[in-house]
Amino acid sequence: MTTTYLHDKFISIILKCQQLSKPISILIALSGGKDSLCLIKLVEDFNNLYNYFHKIEYIYIDHQWRNDSRKHIKHLLNYTNTTSNNTYVYQIHMIHMSESTIRRIRYQIIIQHAIKNKTQIIFTGHNETDQLETFLLNLVRGTGLEGLSSLPLIRQIKHYIQIIRPLIKMNTGDILWFCHKFNLPLWSDKTNFYYSNCRNRIRYELLPYLKAYFCPKTEYNIINFLNLSSIENEYIKQNAIKLYITSRHSYYIAINYKFIKDQHLALKRRTLYLFFYYNFNKYLNNNISNQLLEYMYIKHQRKARIIWEQLRITIYKNWIYVQ
Structure with missing residues (x-):
């Protein structure tokens, strides 16, 4: 078997995931593009060498946005059938939905499939370039620190299910080279060039513009920033979880804000x-967050109520509780 530096990087990433203990069943979420083909090849080669995964399954969600979607599915199945593993195809019949809604439904289908089949690990084909594009999209939409690091290597979904992104340290150029080297059957998706899609405009217009006119190392600098942000975000997250556990009520949906009012604003x-x-x-x-924080410091506080998205939030005697 011919190995490449991407094989070595993939092996390094997998072995760093210390939660992976044999036997492992994995579900690989496919999009049908070069990332998916690269991921299939890397997983199959890795397992042939190490016999690490006792069950491998592939899943593809057809959005039915394109008139050639059936041909695309057939093309993908022709490739996955060269393996000895099962492939599952789901179709979304409500096609007039936003990209964010489709993404949420896609994740729900994948997670429910994993639960039903008692799968421990879900692999997705997100790469380093996806991470850059997601960062820029979330940034212009006004996200916080949590949103900036929205594509981590590992994410816990259920108490026994994890999403792992093994390609997250590999960029699009390296993945395309890998596919050409092994003659993987790439499918040309014309929707990748529709500039009505915000992600495509970032990929083909914004990032090249930033590299040409601001800094040639734009991509490297953003990835470095995201890595640092991820570390700091994880620190804040872990301390916020501890604070939440300390301040929550044992029986009711409520938190005692006297435990959090003197903490740093980020933790509150x-x-x-x-x-x-x-x-x-x-x-x-x-807006609601700022109102709740202001009520914490009102002396001789009267009972206050805030109505937000059909929730009745009450602040009284050091407690925030919801009815």
């Missing part, structure tokens, strides 16, 4: 976000 805000996301699956906006 993150603890409030965690409270609402964990209990209601809602992202707390800045």
Whole structure:
């Protein structure tokens, strides 16, 4: 078997994931592009060498946005059938939805499939260039530190399921070289060149412009920034979790803010976000967050209520609770 520096990088990334203990079953989420083909090749070569995964499955979600989607599925299946592993195809029939909605539905389908089949690990084909594009998209949309590091190497989904992105340290140019070297059957997707798609405009217009007119090392500098941000974000996240566990009520949906009011503003805000996301699956906006923080410092406080997205939030006697 011919090996490359991408094989070595892939092996290094997998072995760094210390949570991976044999036997492991993995589900590989495919998009059908060069990243997917590269990931299939790397996984199959790795497993032939180390016999690390006792079960490998592939999953593809067809959005039905393109009129050649059936041909694309057939093309992808022709390649995955060269392996001895099963491939599952799901179709989304409601095609008139936003890209963010489709992405959320796609993840739900993949995770539910993993739960049903008792799969421990989900692999996705996100690469370093995807990380750059996601950063720029989230930045212009007004994200915080958590959103800037939204494509980590490992993310815990359920108590026994993890999403791992083994290509996240590999850029698009290296992946394309890899596919050509091994003559992988690339499918030309014309939607990748539609400039109505924000991600395509970042890829083909914004990033080249920044490199040409501001800094040739733009991509390297952004990745370095994201790596540093990820470390700092993880530190804040872990401390916010500890603070949330300390301040939450044992029985009711409530937190005692006397435990958090004297903490750093970053921890206070993150603890409030965690409270609402964990209990209601809602992202707390800045306006409500600022109101809650202001109420913490009002002396001789009267009972106050805030109505937000059908939630009745009450602040009284050191407690924030929701009815």
